[in-house]
Amino acid sequence: MMQVIIVGGGWAGCAAALQAAKMGAHATLLERTDMLLGTGLVGGIMRNNGRFTATEELIAMGGGEIFQTIDTNYLHKNIQFPGHDHASLYNVATMEPIIKKLLLKAGVEILCQTRVTDAEMEDKAIRAVLAKNRETGETVKLEGDAFIDTTGTAGPMANCTKYGKGCAMCVLRCHSFGGRVSLAAKAGVQEMICKRGDQTGAFSGSCKLFKESLAPEILETLNTNGVVVVPLPKDKALTGKLAIKACQQYALPEFANSIILLDTGHAKLMTSFFPLDMLRQVPGFETARFEDPYSGGIGNSVRYMGMSPRDDSLKVKGVLNLFCGGEKAGLLVGHTEAICTGVLAGHNAVKYAQGKDLLILPEATAIGDAVRHVRKSMQTEKGMSLKYTFSGSVFFERMKEKGLYSKDPQTIAKRVNEAGVSGVFNQK
Known part of the structure; x- marks a missing residue:
């Protein structure tokens, strides 16, 4: 054989x-x-x-x-x-x-x-x-x-x-x-x-948040619709992070100016990383916690x-x-x-x-x-x-x-x- x-x-x-x-x-x-x-x-x-x-x-x-x-x-x-x-x-x-x-x-x-x-x-x-x-x-x-x-x-x-x-x-x-x-x-x-x-290599294009760490209204929408889009204040926009993503199909302005979550069992956060302190300043994310990578507040895999x-x-x-x-x-x-x-x-x-x-x-x-x-x-x-x-x-x-x-x-x-x-x- x-x-x-x-x-x-x-x-x-x-x-x-x-x-x-x-x-x-x-x-x-x-x-x-x-x-x-x-x-x-x-x-x-x-x-x-x-x-x-x-x-x-x-x-x-x-x-x-x-x-x-x-x-x-x-x-x-x-x-x-x-x-x-x-x-x-x-x-x-x-x-x-x-x-x-x-x-x-x-x-x-x-x-x-x-x-x-x-x-x-x-x-x-x-x-x-x-x-x-x-x-x-x-x-x-x-x-x-x-x-x-x-x-x-x-x-x-x-x-x-x-x-x-x-x-x-x-x-x-x-x-x-x-x-x-x-x-x-x-x-x-x-x-x-x-x-x-x-940039040598490219950062993985998304992180995952523990769903139950999100506000109940965000979690309900995510579980029902499969997607949540939360506009970011201008001072928290992810300007500069789009170019380093491996997944350039998601390198659109909406992914810099908004928090976009997808329901894949976890809450899939469509950015390479997001500083945790900054994330917790966004209404509904006050108790957010990263599920993958665990240090998604500072980086991701290359x-x-x-x-x-x-x-x-x-x-x-x-x-x-x-x-x-x-x-x-x-x-x-x-x-x-x-x-x-x-x-x-x-x-x-x-x-x-x-x-x-x-x-x-x-x-x-x-x-x-x-x-x-x-x-x-x-x-x-x-x-x-x-x-x-x-x-x-x-x-x-x-x-x-x-x-x-x-x-x-x-x-x-x-x-x-x-x-x-x-x-x-x-x-x-």
Whole structure:
């Protein structure tokens, strides 16, 4: 049986592992912490703007099992907030065990609290990874036919200290489970770091407040409508913080001049950080408390510190049998983007192990266009300073200009079929 090793259990890693298992490989998913989903543990926004299109594209391509599972766990559907239409918000408190159950049912072997320490190379290919289990202290050697790096680009703590405001104690929990270890870097790949002006990397784009620490009237509105917008006094506007966000689709004036909360189980505060003393001066937030990161009053995690050079099949350049997904694949921001690239990476890892031609999605699809456009853009200094997402900023505008944005599943499915990739991820 083909052996595919996936390193990193965020949304991209879960999608890659599920796709590889679905195609008949033995998929082993390594995650350094005690839970899957990574930043998906505190995220929650799906189907907003062009992410609706990408979601329906992947479903039409036959790779939408994770999206369809997420669809069963929404707290709110089809809501609007500044700059974003038809968004759905999943419950971050219950999503992880649901996804874990899906993967286990598909036959994925999941090794949590297992952190890669090295890669064994032979003829420009990875033959095995060495991984240490935190609980037992045992180091195991895992051989594979193909490998997928979905370790993300945030952490370790030294990066957050050097380029951010120190460890903000986010859900990635580097201090407990060790910092991110890049498989690509262990294989000798020279990775890329994004830079915008004086800012190296980018801050995570939101924080989470403990819901019960908010005023009852705010909590009631949030639970009922899924969104709360509270205008800020001019002297408390978050001017200057928008440019440092990883999530540039939310870098709109409304997000600087207002407190925007989304209900994802926590109260998702749509800013990278907000000084606690200042926040508590806003009516309704007098007793507010941060839930993630715990030090969200002063900072947040720093991301986009280690992206892999790759081609449009998501194969990492310089290593014959290594693929990548999620943020590791470039400046694509968001859960939807991670799932889409994860499925493609999982598919092509199995194709490689089979000795078959790798799949490159056509530019007539939003997913295929994103994979290619981001790869090409990152070859320029300006392109490396931008972020790309289906839900806003420069790539959503590109989607609309190219006629790729649609809110109609039938129209999207028809376009996928005309592009020749309908059901392509269902191939055994």
